[in-house]
Amino acid sequence: MFQKKPGSWECDACLVRNQPDVAKCVSCGTLKPGEQTPNKGQKSKESAKSSDLKPLSEMFQKKPGTWECDACLVRNQPDVVKCVSCGTLKAGASGQ
Ligand SMILES: [Zn+2]
Numbered sequence: 001m002f003q004k005k006p007g008s009w010e011c012d013a014c015l016v017r018n019q020p021d022v023a024k025c026v027s028c029g030t031l032k033p034g035e036q037t038p039n040k041g042q043k044s045k046e047s048a049k050s051s052d053l054k055p056l057s058e059m060f061q062k063k064p065g066t067w068e069c070d071a072c073l074v075r076n077q078p079d080v081v082k083c084v085s086c087g088t089l090k091a092g093a094s095g096q
C-alpha cells in the first residue's frame with residue numbers, strides 16, 4: 001500500500017510526490033524534471049532565450065533605494081515614503 005509507484009516523481013519545488021502520468025506538479029504546477037514543454041523543441045533557440053532568465057542570486061539582490069522600516073523591518077520600495085505595512089514614515093523623509 002505504501003510502496004512508491006514506479007514512475008512517480010517528486011516535485012523539485014514543493015517535494016510533493018506526483019503520479020507518473022502527470023507532467024506538472026499537482027500542488028504547485030512545476031514541470032516534471034526532464035519534461036519538455038511542447039513549444040520548446042528546438043535547442044538552437046535556447047541560447048537566445050537564456051537572457052530572459054535571471055540567475056537566482058540576482059533576483060534576491062536588494063534593489064537600490066529600497067529601505068527598511070524602523071518599526072516593523074518590512075522592506076519597502078524606493079518610491080514609497082511610508083511603510084506599506086505599518087505606515088511609518090521613511091527615515092529621513094520630510095513628509096511633505
Ligand atoms: Zn510542486
Ligand SMILES: [Zn+2]
Pocket residue numbers: 069070071072073074083084085086087088
Ligand atoms: Zn513598517
